[in-house]
Amino acid sequence: MTHWPSIVVATPAHSGVGALLSYRSESALAPGTLVRVPLGAREVLGIVWADETAPPEGLAPEQARDVAAVLDGLAPLNGRWRQLVQFAARYYQRSLGEVALAALPPTLRDLDNTQLARRLKRQAKAAAIGAAPASAADTAPPPSDEQAAALAALAGADRPALLFGATGSGKTEVYLRATERALAADPAAQVLVMVPEINLTPQLEARFRARFEPRHGEGVVVAMHSGMTPPQRLAAWLAAHSGSARIVLGTRLAVFASLPGLRLIVVDEEHDPSYKSQDGARYSARDLAVYRAKLESEALAAAGPDAETSPASAPAGAAGCQVVLGSATPSLESWHAAEQGRYLRLAMPARIGGGALPRLRLVDMNHQPKGATLAPPLLAAMQERIARGEQCLVLLNRRGYAPVLACDACAWKSQCPHCSAFRVFHKLDRTLRCHHCGFTSRVPRACPDCGNLDIAPIGRGTEQIEEQLAGLLVDARRPDGGPARVARMDADTTRLKGSLEAQLAALHSGEVDVLVGTQMIAKGHDFRRITLVASLNADAALFASDYRAPERLFALLMQAGGRAGRDARHSGVSEMWVQTWHPEHPLFAALKTHDYPAFAAEQLAEREMAGMPPHGYQALLRADARTQAAAQAFLNGAAQQAAGLPHRDDVTLYPAVPLTIQRVANVERAQLLVEAASRAALQRFLSAWQPVLLACRTLPEARGLVRFAVDVDPLAI
Numbered sequence: 187m188t189h190w191p192s193i194v195v196a197t198p199a200h201s202g203v204g205a206l207l208s209y210r211s212e213s214a215l216a217p218g219t220l221v222r223v224p225l226g227a228r229e230v231l232g233i234v235w236a237d238e239t240a241p242p243e244g245l246a247p248e249q250a251r252d253v254a255a256v257l258d259g260l261a262p263l264n265g266r267w268r269q270l271v272q273f274a275a276r277y278y279q280r281s282l283g284e285v286a287l288a289a290l291p292p293t294l295r296d297l298d299n300t301q302l303a304r305r306l307k308r309q310a311k312a313a314a315i316g317a318a319p320a321s322a323a324d325t326a327p328p329p330s331d332e333q334a335a336a337l338a339a340l341a342g343a344d345r346p347a348l349l350f351g352a353t354g355s356g357k358t359e360v361y362l363r364a365t366e367r368a369l370a371a372d373p374a375a376q377v378l379v380m381v382p383e384i385n386l387t388p389q390l391e392a393r394f395r396a397r398f399e400p401r402h403g404e405g406v407v408v409a410m411h412s413g414m415t416p417p418q419r420l421a422a423w424l425a426a427h428s429g430s431a432r433i434v435l436g437t438r439l440a441v442f443a444s445l446p447g448l449r450l451i452v453v454d455e456e457h458d459p460s461y462k463s464q465d466g467a468r469y470s471a472r473d474l475a476v477y478r479a480k481l482e483s484e485a486l487a488a489a490g491p492d493a494e495t496s497p498a499s500a501p502a503g504a505a506g507c508q509v510v511l512g513s514a515t516p517s518l519e520s521w522h523a524a525e526q527g528r529y530l531r532l533a534m535p536a537r538i539g540g541g542a543l544p545r546l547r548l549v550d551m552n553h554q555p556k557g558a559t560l561a562p563p564l565l566a567a568m569q570e571r572i573a574r575g576e577q578c579l580v581l582l583n584r585r586g587y588a589p590v591l592a593c594d595a596c597a598w599k600s601q602c603p604h605c606s607a608f609r610v611f612h613k614l615d616r617t618l619r620c621h622h623c624g625f626t627s628r629v630p631r632a633c634p635d636c637g638n639l640d641i642a643p644i645g646r647g648t649e650q651i652e653e654q655l656a657g658l659l660v661d662a663r664r665p666d667g668g669p670a671r672v673a674r675m676d677a678d679t680t681r682l683k684g685s686l687e688a689q690l691a692a693l694h695s696g697e698v699d700v701l702v703g704t705q706m707i708a709k710g711h712d713f714r715r716i717t718l719v720a721s722l723n724a725d726a727a728l729f730a731s732d733y734r735a736p737e738r739l740f741a742l743l744m745q746a747g748g749r750a751g752r753d754a755r756h757s758g759v760s761e762m763w764v765q766t767w768h769p770e771h772p773l774f775a776a777l778k779t780h781d782y783p784a785f786a787a788e789q790l791a792e793r794e795m796a797g798m799p800p801h802g803y804q805a806l807l808r809a810d811a812r813t814q815a816a817a818q819a820f821l822n823g824a825a826q827q828a829a830g831l832p833h834r835d836d837v838t839l840y841p842a843v844p845l846t847i848q849r850v851a852n853v854e855r856a857q858l859l860v861e862a863a864s865r866a867a868l869q870r871f872l873s874a875w876q877p878v879l880l881a882c883r884t885l886p887e888a889r890g891l892v893r894f895a896v897d898v899d900p901l902a903i
């Protein structure tokens with residue numbers, strides 16, 4: 187009998203081609219089966235979405251093309267996975283084909299059956315070797331009382347859990363034990379652990395391997411992030427899909443991993459903005475994790491009484507798939523959900539070993555010598571630490587040597603010719619680099635406009651602070667009499683493979699005394715000998731127009747401070763120094779007492795008054811065009827043509843505005859804000875608006891439009 191499967195193929199975001207195409211097949215194909223199908227002149231990877239026994243209306247049987255091949259070495263992607271990508275596509279206003287195919291490892295798209303069979307064989311062989319237990323076992327410490335209480339509460343949780351644990355309270359140990367419990371409960375169970383950034387994976391991966399490889403064999407943990415080579419990513423994906431990997435550690439893209447036995451999802455540092463994708467489908471991996479756990483739980487509940495424990499006796503959550511969001515500074519969205527009881531809050535306020543959180547020292551820059559980068563008392567405090575063999579962390583959110591290079595004699599500045607931004611001066615290789623478009627050139631010897639030889643850096647970046655500190659600390663001595671060592675860690679120093687690991691190792695071993703870096707150094711790391719953390723230029727965020735700026739700054743400073751005094755023996759002397767021109771700012775009052783709940787309450791009250799998230803719902807329509815006028819014409823046209831659409835009255839559309847950095851790589855950018863009082867209302871309107879947006883691309887006044895995108899639940903407006 188002939189079948190007419192509808193198949194999802196990769197379609198560009200707004201191509202107008204439906205994502206589902208009908209093909210012909212002589213055999214039945216289960217939904218989720220991976221196939222290769224002809225598309226135009228090419229042959230592409232597709233996913234069977236539904237099997238039909240009759241051709242769809244309007245398709246003449248002779249027009250239909252045959253499925254070219256079935257990748258029958260792979261089990262079909264299950265229904266929950268398909269529901270997840272379908273939901274993500276709908277919610278974030280993208281095509282199903284784009285989201286579904288982007289969720290698969292890139293290499294898989296290009297493999298034919300023979301190549302795939304070869305990979306699978308290699309994989310099976312590796313798994314067989316890997317089954318031998320690894321040797322380096324770690325011994326799980328007995329859980330602290332708080333950890334034990336959190337784990338007990340989690341066992342019975344019937345809702346997403348918010349693990350609100352102070353920095354150094356041992357959240358990772360809770361994740362490890364919850365994972366252990368999930369794996370023990372079911373021989374097919376799998377666990378997904380997400381971290382915001384690649385640089386957090388090595389340490390976490392080491393801990394998970396040490397804990398689980400001795401018992402479960404070498405292939406039990408796999409990593410999934412964009413820093414892996416395509417073959418590594420494919421191997422990890424296949425291991426997860428086949429069930430041979432029981433634990434997947436990854437960044438946001440791992441939320442789409444195929445995990446047929448998924449029973450637990452951990453989202454570590456859940457407040458981190460990196461969980462929100464900033465291009466393509468602008469999904470929030472944290473929000474999708476919560477949704478995914480719900481889907482999995484519903485499917486398990488529907489599967490019914492074949493579960494080992496009877497639903498009546500087991501706590502509601504235990505038989506489902508749990509999700510744990512962990513942070514010392516939760517996102518206001520998650521905090522609000524916990525306040526409302528939609529999430530279960532598990533609090534771990536104390537640090538392991540009973541150590542104190544670092545004391546806040548605000549340095550009023552109004553009272554410091556003019557032009558000082560580092561206030562003298564801060565420098566003295568650092569020297570003291572070095573002499574005692576302790577380490578310091580210096581945080582500055584700007585890489586490079588100086589953000590701008592300028593001529594003294596004329597108005598020349600290191601403007602990027604392609605962007606409305608300055609090129610950053612990098613001293614090490616004497617380049618001017620645009621951090622937006624990548625445009626790089628040699629530093630000119632003289633001013634390109636007037637020939638003046640005096641061109642000077644304005645402002646400071648990490649490279650300069652590293653240089654200055656090395657000079658300022660030239661007389662500082664370590665306990666062994668040796669000179670103090672200053673190092674830097676940012677996106678520039680960690681670009682090469684292995685360099686990040688090497689730099690972290692140098693810090694852990696005590697080789698480095700002072701580490702200068704961007705926010706990269708503030709997150710998640712378990713440094714043991716740091717007793718002083720300094721933030722040099724936090725002020726910009728205090729008065730930023732972005733309403734989320736205070737939330738982000740508070741989190742960053744709490745997290746950065748959290749790197750200090752993690753060893754209870756030093757915690758009594760640990761300090762967080764913040765240089766500011768506005769020491770009276772209320773944000774610092776909450777920071778001083780480490781009072782996240784107070785800060786959150788105040789912020790949530792402000793947001794409620796303003797109808798801002800989580801007390802309101804937003805989406806952005808963004809447009810890139812050759813001219814700013816075309817970008818805005820498209821946006822405003824789309825707004826006008828929304829008149830009369832169903833649900834139009836449930837949303838507020840604001841006029842189009844240019845982005846703060848208006849031009850990047852010669853493309854003009856603008857956006858239009860959409861607000862609604864409920865998520866459902868926003869979603870209903872966006873769905874109705876989608877066809878209008880497609881039509882508005884051809885407005886005569888929008889000629890020059892390059893692309894548009896909808897950003898649902900945007901992080902910055």
Ligand SMILES: Nc1ncnc2c1ncn2[C@@H]1O[C@H](COP(=O)(O)OP(=O)(O)OP(=O)(O)O)[C@@H](O)[C@H]1O
Nearest residue numbers: 327328329330353354355356357358359538710712
């Ligand atoms: N029950 C325990 N007994 C002894 N040591 C523990 C225990 N639990 C955790 N630790 C240790 O405490 C330290 C801090 O734990 P961890 O890194 O998990 O903190 P965290 O809550 O994730 O902090 P952050 O949010 O700052 O990343 C680690 O060195 C860890 O090995």
Ligand SMILES: [Zn+2]
Nearest residue numbers: 602605620623
């Ligand atoms: Zn540029």
